[in-house]
Structures are given as structure tokens and as C-alpha cells.
Amino acid sequence: MAYADSDPNQxxxxxxxxxxxLIAGGFxxxxxxxxxxxxxxxxxxxxxxxxELSRGVxxxxxxxxxxxxxxxxxxxRITISPELVLYLFGTPGQDRFWFMxxxxxxxxIGAVVLADTRRLESCFPAVDFFERRxxxxxxxxxxxxxxxxxxxxxxxxxxxxxxxxxxxxxxxRQRASCKELLVTLAEHAISMATAAPA
Numbered sequence: 001m002a003y004a005d006s007d008p009n010q011x012x013x014x015x016x017x018x019x020x021x022l023i024a025g026g027f028x029x030x031x032x033x034x035x036x037x038x039x040x041x042x043x044x045x046x047x048x049x050x051x052e053l054s055r056g057v058x059x060x061x062x063x064x065x066x067x068x069x070x071x072x073x074x075x076x077r078i079t080i081s082p083e084l085v086l087y088l089f090g091t092p093g094q095d096r097f098w099f100m101x102x103x104x105x106x107x108x109i110g111a112v113v114l115a116d117t118r119r120l121e122s123c124f125p126a127v128d129f130f131e132r133r134x135x136x137x138x139x140x141x142x143x144x145x146x147x148x149x150x151x152x153x154x155x156x157x158x159x160x161x162x163x164x165x166x167x168x169x170x171x172x173r174q175r176a177s178c179k180e181l182l183v184t185l186a187e188h189a190i191s192m193a194t195a196a197p198a
Contacts, residue, residue: 016085020107021185023074023090024129025114026122030142030172031090032074034114038178039076039088073104078182086182091126101129110136110189112181114172117141117150120158127159136189140170140181164188 023031036043074090089104105111111130115123123139130137141155150158152167161167166184170177 018085018087020087022108022111024111024126029114029116034172034178035074035076035088035090037175041077044075110185112140112185113137114140114142136192138166138185138188140168142172143169
């Protein structure tokens with residue numbers, strides 16, 4: 001956590017605490033959409049058109065209609081109160097940009113790992129990344145229109161997740177759904193911090 005830059009609307013003498021959260025997952029699972037849906041500011045996006053060259057490098061299976069891709073990060077902000085600001089960082093999903101994840105994860109208190117049950121294997125690297133680093137995370141199963149719906153217990157078994165990792169069915173195009181994911185992450189991060197040995 002850090003202190004946010006001063007805001008002209010902030011009460012005198014009050015410094016806002018900035019909390020960093022990551023939105024991660026595989027290619028085309030909805031990370032950019034989630035940041036854009038929930039951010040109070042127009043999100044910073046680093047999207048580029050998918051070219052014929054990238055079609056040979058990136059696995060577009062299941063997302064053949066995708067036209068753009070994040071090449072660095074997405075950034076959004078949510079002001080909870082004058083004392084608390086959330087900064088959201090969406091990670092790039094392609095393997096060739098994974099080198100950026102360590103830098104993006106620095107100082108993060110937790111992450112939402114978005115999963116697409118049509119391509120569940122695409123979220124394995126994100127799950128492994130946060131498990132290895134001990135960063136609290138929740139899994140948000142992004143429910144796409146017309147796709148078969150799976151229950152959280154089925155997803156837990158498929159991902160071989162610890163029972164303590166929350167799984168939330170979500171539609172990241174809906175603000176309320178994004179909010180539920182972030183609240184679940186905050187509660188999970190707090191419970192993990194209080195359960196950690198001193």
C-alpha cells in the first residue's frame with residue numbers, strides 16, 4: 001500500500017491510502033472489459049490491433065473474433081472514500097508479455113484471476129503465478145453468452161484449487177458483478193492476512 005497523490009477534492013490533512021489490485025488471466029478472458037466496466041475514470045488501455053503476424057504467435061482458439069489485444073497493461077481507479085483509493089492493473093494475457101507480471105505484481109494486495117470455461121487452461125499460469133508468490137487471489141468465472149455454465153465446485157476441481165480460494169460466477173460487462181469480485185477479493189485478502197502467522 002502507498003499514499004495516493006493529493007487530490008484537490010480531498011479533505012485537508014487526510015492522506016489517501018492507495019491499494020493495488022491486479023486483474024489477470026489468459027488471453028481474451030475479459031480483463032480489459034472488467035477494468036473498463038468498474039473504473040471511475042476512463043481507463044488507460046494499451047491495446048493494439050491483432051495482426052496477421054500475431055495470429056501465428058498468439059493462440060486465438062475460442063476467441064477468433066478478437067480484434068485487439070493488450071500489449072502492456074490496463075489501468076483504472078476506484079475511490080472508495082477520501083482515505084482509500086483502489087488502483088486496478090489489468091495484466092497482458094499472452095505468454096510473450098508474462099515477463100511484465102513480476103513488475104505489475106509488486107505491491108499488489110491481491111488479484112482477480114478471470115477464467116473462461118471454454119479455455120480453462122488459459123488461466124493456469126495466472127493461478128500458478130499468484131500461488132507461488134503467496135498473493136491472495138479469487139477466481140472470477142466470466143460467463144459468456146451461450147456457453148455452458150459450470151458450478152464453482154466443478155471449476156475448483158478442474159483448476160485443482162485450495163478450498164479457501166473463492167470462486168465467483170461473473171459477467172464483467174456488469175458493474176455489480178465486477179464489484180462483487182472486488183469485494184470478495186478484499187474479504188479474502190483480509191482473511192489471509194489475519195490468518196498468516198505473526
